[in-house]
Amino acid sequence: MKALSQRRILLGVTGGIAAYKAALLTRRLVEARAEVQVVMTEGACRFITPLTLQALSGRAVRRSLWDESAELGMGHIELARWAERVLIAPATADCLARLVQGRADDLLSTLCLATTAPVLVAPAMNHVMWAHPATRANCETLAARGVTILGPDDGELAERESGAGRMLEPEAIRDALAAHLAPQAGELAGRHVVITAGPTREPLDPVRYLTNRSSGRMGYALAAACVAAGARVTLVTGPTDLPVPDRVEAVPVETADDMHAAVFARVEQADVFIAAAAVADYRPARRETHKIKKDEAGSNVELVRNRDILAEVAAARPRPFVVGFAAETRDLETQARAKRIAKGADMLAGNLVGVDRGFDQPDNALYVCWEGGDCHLPQAPKTRLAEQLAQLISQRLSDAQTPDSTA
Known part of the structure; x- marks a missing residue:
């Protein structure tokens, strides 16, 4: 070595x-x-x-x-x-x-x-x-x-x-x-990378909202890793308590619709799109103007689907190199491979989540798959996993741009 x-x-x-x-x-x-x-x-x-x-x-x-x-x-x-x-x-x-x-x-x-x-x-x-x-x-x-x-x-x-x-x-x-x-700086030199991170919040009324347990740590670590590798990074971030990494342009958003708009305002100029955010799949069909009182609340809240940012970016033409994430509680490899194909992503990183695993933890492990290949990134701090993932993305970009010598 x-x-x-x-x-x-x-x-x-x-x-x-x-x-x-x-x-x-x-x-x-x-x-x-x-x-x-x-x-x-x-x-x-x-x-x-x-x-x-x-x-x-x-x-x-x-x-x-x-x-x-x-x-x-x-x-x-x-x-x-x-x-x-x-x-x-x-x-x-x-x-x-x-x-x-x-x-x-x-x-x-x-x-x-x-x-x-x-x-x-x-x-x-x-x-x-x-x-x-x-x-x-x-x-x-x-x-x-x-x-x-x-x-x-x-x-x-x-x-x-x-x-x-x-x-x-x-x-x-x-x-x-x-x-x-191993030297890492410069692997993404000259690239523009757009990353989503954190949760979204979908309001029920002025004081309540639907959200999830995402801390945003993985997305923020990826932003720092891509900057270290030479990229220009735009971070579209849901609400978090994390400091924005140096030399990263942060675009704060709250709802899934906000994130969708922010991404599509920038992704046309991107070379890489990394969807690390935990975007809410659903939002309340109606947002109440005033706080819902206990005696007014019913037993049901009608929900409607949010737009699928990852799938829409992957379906756009032209489009950047697309990396998705999958948080699963079981059958990680099977679910991750299926999601990559269903969403049309070039690469997908899957991780297991649950009690004391994934969310709000400083470390994690990833299963990464792409067409014709996959690998496991073992348990490590999210900062280290982000560096390894940035290296994989750089390698896949290089492979995609190298002419087939047998052609």
């Missing part, structure tokens, strides 16, 4: 049973010609010996902030400046909490405070610990600070239970690190 060759990776290993996977991860990184410096916590040394990782990395493992020979030259600062990436795998629940708190009472936590290198973490813990609100809040805080969270996977755990919390396999972590190091 060219992206890892000669790159300086500081691998932090913390005290969880998944520490045994750090041996294979070290081997895979070295095979890719990365320079690997392992830093272990005291707890990690109870699960795997430093000698093992020293033999695999070819470097003495660092363990203590109080190593007199290393710290004679302020070794922790030297290491922090040496690293091009800091990768912590496994990252326990305690490790995530310590990073959030900015602790600096051991070598690894001190390095993370002292480095300017991007930090990536691969969580590994019991599924109940992963689902705990404190852990979820910690992950959200770290993601907001720019830390990349890799995984975890869903599967069998060491305690013979099953669920989300299993550390990604070493090969997946290696590939994610390589992708993080």
Whole structure:
């Protein structure tokens, strides 16, 4: 892997049973010609010996902030400046909490405070610990600070239970690190991308409306990722509490009709249209002028269908490259493939939603399909998924514009 060759990776290993996977991860990184410096916590040394990782990395493992020979030259600062990436795998629940708190009472936590290198973490813990609100809040805080969270996977755990919390396999972590190091800027240079994000609100009366649980995070992350890839981005956004990313033109809307009008006023000049918004399928047939009183309200509200923005953009001629989204509660791949065809989209990204999944979460996983191909983007922060999706869009655009050599 060219992206890892000669790159300086500081691998932090913390005290969880998944520490045994750090041996294979070290081997895979070295095979890719990365320079690997392992830093272990005291707890990690109870699960795997430093000698093992020293033999695999070819470097003495660092363990203590109080190593007199290393710290004679302020070794922790030297290491922090040496690293091009800091990768912590496994990252326990305690490790995530310590990073959030900015602790600096051991070598690894001190390095993370002292480095300017991007930090990536691969969580590994019991599924109940992963689902705990404190852990979820910690992950959200770290993601907001720019830390990349890799995984975890869903599967069998060491305690013979099953669920989300299993550390990604070493090969997946290696590939994610390589992708993080690969150059991305300029992939969409010169393109105009129109993105919809967030929910819509369909008024019943002056104080009530129909809406959904969309936070807008995926659409906003896509806007930032497309700007980073060189695109000019217009974000047509329903009501959210999110800050507009830098260099993004935001067009605030409220209803599905508002969003429809805003999109079609701009999409003719777009190269790419990404429909990430959760647009209401229906709206009340009648909007009351005054607040509906309890004694006036009936048991039924008549609804009418809203226009299908995704399908209409896809049906227009000429039209941009069209990317849709599908939020499903089951049969994700089947539903996503069917929706892509039904809507006429060039690409569709599907995700599972439900309790503690999809909506209002800092991370997600996507199934992406297009004509003749598909792929899975594993659980990751939405910011990372947005970068990966922007890369896929860029690749599909390039493929569509490359003449068939066999023609």
